[in-house]
Amino acid sequence: MRPRPPEPPTRTWFMRTTAYRLFMIREFTSVFLAGYLIFLLVLLARVGEGPQPFESLLVTLRSPISIILHVLVLLAALYHAVTWFNLTPRIMPVRLGEERLPDAVVAIAAGYLPWIVVSLAIGWAVLG
Amino acid sequence: MSASNGAAAQTTEESLEARMADKTITLEVFRYDPAAGGDPTFQRYDVPYRSDWVVLDALNWIKDTTDGSLTFRWSCRMGVCGSCGMMVNGLPKLTCSTFLKDYYPDPLRIEPLANFPVQRDLVIEFDGFVEKLKSIKPWLIRNDQRDPADGELRQTPKQLAQYKQYTMCINCMLCYSACPEYAFIPGFIGPAAIALAQRYNLDSRDQGQAERRKLLGVQEAVWECTFVGECSAVCPKHVDPAAAIQQAKVTSTIDWYKRFLMPWGKK
Amino acid sequence: MKQSNEAFWWSLFSAGGVAAALFLPAIVVLTGFVLPFAEGDTATRHEQLRELIGWWPVRVLLMLVISLSFFHCAHRMRHLLMDFGVRSTPLLLAVVFYAGAITGTVATVVVISRL
Numbered sequence: 001m002r003p004r005p006p007e008p009p010t011r012t013w014f015m016r017t018t019a020y021r022l023f024m025i026r027e028f029t030s031v032f033l034a035g036y037l038i039f040l041l042v043l044l045a046r047v048g049e050g051p052q053p054f055e056s057l058l059v060t061l062r063s064p065i066s067i068i069l070h071v072l073v074l075l076a077a078l079y080h081a082v083t084w085f086n087l088t089p090r091i092m093p094v095r096l097g098e099e100r101l102p103d104a105v106v107a108i109a110a111g112y113l114p115w116i117v118v119s120l121a122i123g124w125a126v127l128g
Numbered sequence: 129m130s131a132s133n134g135a136a137a138q139t140t141e142e143s144l145e146a147r148m149a150d151k152t153i154t155l156e157v158f159r160y161d162p163a164a165g166g167d168p169t170f171q172r173y174d175v176p177y178r179s180d181w182v183v184l185d186a187l188n189w190i191k192d193t194t195d196g197s198l199t200f201r202w203s204c205r206m207g208v209c210g211s212c213g214m215m216v217n218g219l220p221k222l223t224c225s226t227f228l229k230d231y232y233p234d235p236l237r238i239e240p241l242a243n244f245p246v247q248r249d250l251v252i253e254f255d256g257f258v259e260k261l262k263s264i265k266p267w268l269i270r271n272d273q274r275d276p277a278d279g280e281l282r283q284t285p286k287q288l289a290q291y292k293q294y295t296m297c298i299n300c301m302l303c304y305s306a307c308p309e310y311a312f313i314p315g316f317i318g319p320a321a322i323a324l325a326q327r328y329n330l331d332s333r334d335q336g337q338a339e340r341r342k343l344l345g346v347q348e349a350v351w352e353c354t355f356v357g358e359c360s361a362v363c364p365k366h367v368d369p370a371a372a373i374q375q376a377k378v379t380s381t382i383d384w385y386k387r388f389l390m391p392w393g394k395k
Numbered sequence: 396m397k398q399s400n401e402a403f404w405w406s407l408f409s410a411g412g413v414a415a416a417l418f419l420p421a422i423v424v425l426t427g428f429v430l431p432f433a434e435g436d437t438a439t440r441h442e443q444l445r446e447l448i449g450w451w452p453v454r455v456l457l458m459l460v461i462s463l464s465f466f467h468c469a470h471r472m473r474h475l476l477m478d479f480g481v482r483s484t485p486l487l488l489a490v491v492f493y494a495g496a497i498t499g500t501v502a503t504v505v506v507i508s509r510l
């Protein structure tokens with residue numbers, strides 16, 4: 001009388017619960033980000049080539065397809081950032097004596113605040 | 129006067145009971161008979177619905193009144209022993225703490241804990257799990273040959289707070305059932321065992337960290353984990369084993385760099 | 396007991412995760428929605444941008460952010476494929492994705508040092 005071995009995971013195991021789906025979306029943000037990084041390199045190279053290529057680049061950036069892709073990439077980047085900051089306090093919990101600092105405090109101090117500062121700094125450096 | 133009052137009270141009680149008895153809830157229960165072999169089947173049972181019943185009550189009702197052959201584990205009925213874990217509508221749950229009223233009137237599908245071999249019906253085999261727990265040396269390791277007669281090892285509340293959360297585990301294995309990586313890699317040491325390792329690693333009285341950290345640094349220990357986080361979501365004791373694994377990854381990474389930068393350092 | 400080298404890749408993944416989370420949203424907003432629609436003379440804008448990217452601390456920062464983000468993405472995409480059930484060739488997967496990230500890093504250094 002042998003026990004029945006466990007069922008191996010199905011191909012679509014992650015569709016079974018919302019939590020699994022959200023996990024896969026979190027991991028999938030990397031595909032969008034990787035694509036964007038390559039695009040960013042092309043963009044930087046263009047800036048280096050002079051005002052003319054930069055001008056035509058701006059025209060490309062105004063196209064609907066560029067805007068749609070940017071919206072998708074932005075959503076992915078935001079989802080990555082928010083999930084990342086929310087998980088940080090559990091990876092690096094902060095203890096003060098017997099008490100553990102609330103996760104929200106750590107997430108804000110180590111994630112959201114620096115995020116705001118960096119974002120403002122980038123905006124200021126480029127536009128200011 | 130009082131007699132008629134009593135009669136009235138009795139009728140209300142009776143009709144209440146009658147009404148309660150009308151209400152039933154359906155359980156579709158996974159059945160597997162190892163002697164017969166073959167594929168498991170799902171058997172439907174209509175169980176009286178009581179708002180204060182948990183799934184385990186319904187299973188016990190079935191076993192007592194309709195089908196004595198239904199096999200499942202339970203003991204404490206209060207979320208302490210960790211033996212009544214099953215899949216309820218696809219999610220791992222302690223059936224003694226899962227109320228029928230949260231599902232009524234929909235039917236419930238009861239299956240043995242996912243990712244484990246099934247011995248019979250709802251009973252799974254946990255030998256592998258126990259081996260994994262043992263493999264991380266879950267005891268205080270001392271280098272100094274202390275004798276219990278030397279007196280207790282003292283600890284401040286602050287030192288206790290470092291690991292207390294990880295002592296709350298009741299070995300219910302729900303976390304393993306929730307873990308997709310464990311489903312892929314049965315050799316993965318898994319959430320509860322790594323939380324247990326951290327429980328000792330963070331204990332000020334323990335001196336076995338170096339040993340245990342080597343155990344955690346192998347591929348099948350912390351590195352199969354991708355922080356899905358569902359182990360922690362289903363844990364009835366808020367152990368947060370996923371956090372234990374990530375923290376072990378951090379120490380493991382520090383160890384890796386130490387070995388890499390100072391290969392002559394002590395092993 | 397064979398210690399896994401996953402620790403090394405995981406450290407790059409983590410550093411890249413932080414970099415991507417802190418820097419990428421703002422950069423995406425800039426390239427997607429701000430720069431293309433900004434008022435004013437493009438030639439001056441181009442000149443300003445060049446000057447900014449030409450400053451060495453900005454260059455170093457850009458290289459770090461982009462390269463680490465590449466490693467972050469490579470690690471996640473590798474595990475994503477494994478979660479999709481691609482489990483028969485784990486070594487090949489690792490080599491392909493991390494080689495991709497290394498290529499990305501080289502490309503980043505080349506592009507940025509030429510600016």
Ligand code: SF4
Binds near residue numbers: 301304359
């Ligand atoms: S960590 Fe939580 S879910 Fe896992 S065995 Fe322990 S108590 Fe159960």
Ligand code: FES
Binds near residue numbers: 213
């Ligand atoms: S019966 Fe003990 S935990 Fe449920």
